[in-house]
Amino acid sequence: MLPRMKEQVQSTKVLENYPTTLKPVEVPAPYHVENGKMVLKPATSKLWGIASWCCLVSVSLFCKIFLKLCTSSTTVYNEESFLELLMDPKRTRPILTVSNHTSTIDDPLIWGSLPLR
Structure with a gap:
């Protein structure tokens, strides 16, 4: 199994008094990044x-x-x-x-x- 790359994911729950930051995080296997959000891949096989x-x-x-x-x-x-x-x-x-x-x-x-x- 190939190692997954770290991708930029922005938190969807950002409080208005806190700055928005982008941190590199490891995205687990059944998920992928779409428009800066981590979403579950549909099972299509x-x-x-x-x-x-x-x-x-x-x-x-x-x-x-x-x-x-x-x-x-x-x-x-x-x-x-x-x-x-x-x-x-x-x-x-x-x-x-x-x-x-x-x-x-x-x-x-x-x-x-x-x-x-």
């Missing part, structure tokens, strides 16, 4: 897309099997409106889900409750 799809499908199928075999019933409120929004071909913004507690299983279980298409 074909391998990343295939791996991401495989991960999403396998987790969804596992959760679908879990919901069928390990629960007596599953109720998803507002499922029709959620599916309508999810499948909208004109949608340009991502969908953000929010939980009222700390959990990492909510979204995968929602994926498992979605109908196969």
